[in-house]
Amino acid sequence: MSIGRPRDAARDRAILAATLELLAEGGYPALRVDDVARRAGVAKTTIYRRWPSKGEMVLDAIAEQLGDRSTEETGDPLEDLRRLLQVTYERLAETVAGRALPALSAEIMADRALAEEYRRRFVHPLRERARALIHRAVDRGELRGDVDPDLLMDALIxxxxxxxxxxxxPAPAASASAIFDLVISGVGHT
Incomplete structure (x- = not known):
């Protein structure tokens, strides 16, 4: 049985929006929970009841803005990989969260637990999906059999x-397709 008031989703959204705004203004090191609370119009305790740390709050704000990064599969693994790369570049280039994520990554890596959570939420799902697509392309003979899926993903992203x-x-979203063509031409059968 739950005691107390149910969480107010509008407050959550206000806190996450304030987090992104302040992240964009000053970066992760300058982000303070006090400032987020003030900007969101909530008490600092409201934030700490929801997130035990600044880092976890930031990860939720990023996840909220990046949204679902999945793409519908077409049956063509290379085209699906291209589309996955395009969505990734678009989210990194065109959202506050995406633009903050590369620099934030270095800050997060200093905290082992937060780094693992970051990888679990943002890195592993993308790599697992890409790895499956690469294996399908190899099985269909569209990529060489000796392709290392992890290395290929590193080269693409x-x-x-x-x-x-x-x-x-910035890495413009429009560059995703050109990068894909350049990298894939080196591991394809053409």
Whole structure:
């Protein structure tokens, strides 16, 4: 039996929106729970009842904004992989959460438990889906049999992280298709 008032979904949304706004303004190191509470119009205790740490609150805010990253399968594993890459680049380039995620990744990695949660929620599902598509493409003879699915995924997604973290410039969503063509041409049978 639950005691007390039910959680107010509008408060949750306000807190997550404030988290993203402040993340965009100052980055993860500058993000303070006090500021989120003030911006969301809630008490700090309201936040701590929902999230035990700043990092977990940020992960929920990112997940909320990135939304479902799945794509409908077409039956063509390479086309499905291209579409998965396109959705990933779009979310990274076109959302506050996506633009903050590469830099935030470095901050999160300092906290072992939070890093594992980050990988569980954002990295592993993408890699598992891509790995399955790559295996199907190999089975159909569309990719060489010696292709390392993990290395191929690293090569495909790497520019989306390298450009903002190392070069300080965004990886435009439009570049996903060109990167896909470039990388796949090196491991295909053409």
């Amino acid at each position: 790497g520019p989306a992280l390298y450009r903002p973290i190392v070069l300080g410039v």
